[in-house]
Amino acid sequence: MRVKIAGVAVAAALALAVSGCGSSDDKADDGAKGSEPGLVIWADDKRAPVLESFRSQFESELGVTIKIEAVSKDLQANFVTASQGDNAPDVVIGAHDWIGNLVQNGAIDPVQLTDAQKTGFNADALKAVTYNGQVYGAPYAVENLALIRNTELAPEAPSSIEDMVADAEKLKKDGKTEELLSLQVGDNGDAYHAYPLYASAGGYLFGQKDNGDYDPSDLGVGKPGSIAAFEKISELGKKGVLKTSIGSENSIPLFTEGKTAYLVSGPWALTDIKKAGTKYDITPIPGFEGMGKATPFLGVQSFFVASKGKHKTVAQEFVANYVTGEPLATALYNADPRPPALTASFDKVKTTDPDLAKFAEAGAGAPALPAIPEMSAIWDPFGKAESAIVGGADVKDTVEGAATTIGDAIKK
Known part of the structure; x- marks a missing residue:
């Protein structure tokens, strides 16, 4: 979806809680406890508060501290700039049609999902986040006009x-x-x-x-x-x-x-x-x-793992363990009622929200918004x-x- 985002930064920077979590790229920053945050997530103003409400759980289960930032505008452009300047977050939330541009700029990695996790998503949503044969995003919502x-x-x-x-x-x-x-x-x-x-x-x-x-x-x-x-x-x-x-x-x-x-x-x-x-x-x-x-067009909102993030292993674990889970998907829906891409969440909320089926009918056969880099032109x-x-x-x-x-x- 292409909606103008407005908001302010939220959440405080916290120290890395547990050393030795993840690969060497994660460990490189673990020595400076109390000096910088662990996993950094960029989102817009509607998703950031939802993630903030889960932060304590994420930190406890992942063993790292987490900083959640709401980027007020130009999220994609700011993310590319941060990536090129070695100041990227670990995870960013955005639209699937960013993928071609982000891959071309070396800003995101393929998301490591199991086959079982992939089957839990709406098939069209999963196809939309697949680029050059690889899955580059974990989808959480679909949308169409x-x-x-x-x-x-x-x-x-x-x-x-x-x-x-x-x-x-x-x-x-x-x-x-x-x-x-x-x-x-x-x-x-x-x-x-x-x-x-x-x-x-x-x-x-x-x-x-x-x-x-x-x-x-x-x-x-x-x-x-x-x-x-x-x-x-x-x-x-x-x-x-x-x-x-x-x-x-x-x-x-x-x-x-x-x-x-x-x-x-x-x-x-x-x-x-x-x-x-x-x-x-x-x-x-x-x-x-x-x-x-x-x-x-079909649009898909997704979680991406940054190529230049400092905690890539933990970022992959976060995306695989939580974006594929019904509680977070449903909470994101409750904050901003777009049809969930996760089937378990969609099935849970559809009984109380008849609008989901109506939007799905309006989008039947909708092609995915092109995610190729040339779309930016x-x-x-x-x-x-x-x-x-x-x-x-x-x-x-x-x-x-x-x-x-x-x-x-x-x-x-």
């Missing part, structure tokens, strides 16, 4: 984008809403949120090889299908369905405040929606009439092209310009 609608304003799920727009226009005309749809675009666009519409109209980002891996040599942006897809996005911009004034900061508030009946978002939106008391339902994002399915040019086109720019020239920028970046 869906259509969330205010059932008091829109009791029936739309059959197509056109059906949704017609209903939204009537609601606005009758003075019941102010916006037709809340789908974040913003000044710089948003490739992740635009992708279901783009895919429905025939666009793709990268082709796939016979084994299912993404093929960076087959760039879809700039191809006729992508131009046709952006033509449909342009039409939505002209109708006011998509707006650059709707971005990550206000897309969910527009819905919770009743200013729109329709929101395209993920499970992270539900906390605010429930707090607002909005009656809602979750269904698949509708596609364009007579065109393909509006397929969102997509986000900015694609997003800016979307924003410009929604704002009225010429479609063909804009898309071809974005394709040139992306292609040049991939060749570097």
Whole structure:
């Protein structure tokens, strides 16, 4: 998932509790008891407090002290920088689509999971964290976009984008809403949120090889299908369905405040929606009439073991023993209700959370967000092209310009 992270650092630095735990890379730091922490974990502001609540247990069972830090922003970039500067944490939590970039930068190691542990995860989640035949992350949550609608304003799920727009226009005309749809675009666009519409109209980002891996040599942006897809996005911009004034900061508030009946978002939106008391339902994002399915990307949140961490053996033990366990997976779900990637946790919480099955249905058949390094070349040019086109720019020239920028970046 691609959500803006905000938060402050938490947890205090503690001393290494027990010497001789792990391999020589762990022992090298054990002599300075009381001078520096043992295992260091980087997380965002929502996951850090959950890990902090388990810290005493982790320390007791692993035999090391643990420092948990919430990185306020740019977690991936800060992690790469820290790794290159020999100041990396031992474990970092992030999205699976970071993997290609992190592997290319020598920042993470494959995660050492047994076959039994691997079978405990959602198969699609495990596939998403597999890169070049090796598992590089221990997944703990999956996520995808869906259509969330205010059932008091829109009791029936739309059959197509056109059906949704017609209903939204009537609601606005009758003075019941102010916006037709809340789908974040913003000044710089948003490739992740635009992708279901783009895919429905025939666009793709990268082709796939016979084994299912993404093929960076087959760039879809700039191809006729992508131009046709952006033509449909342009039409939505002209109708006011998509707006650059709707971005990550206000897309969910527009819905919770009743200013729109329709929101395209993920499970992270539900906390605010429930707090607002909005009656809602979750269904698949509708596609364009007579065109393909509006397929969102599957995102997977994962634990990674840092290549340059000072306690790699303990880090591997932590990931294998705790991320594969139901208690931590369920606690992470309770703090931020995204469908657990661990089957045991998913089965435990699904009986009390019907939204899990609805998001799963909305994401049925969703391809994993590309984790290849070349994906980093997509986000900015694609997003800016979307924003410009929604704002009225010429479609063909804009898309071809974005394709040139992306292609040049991939060749570097």
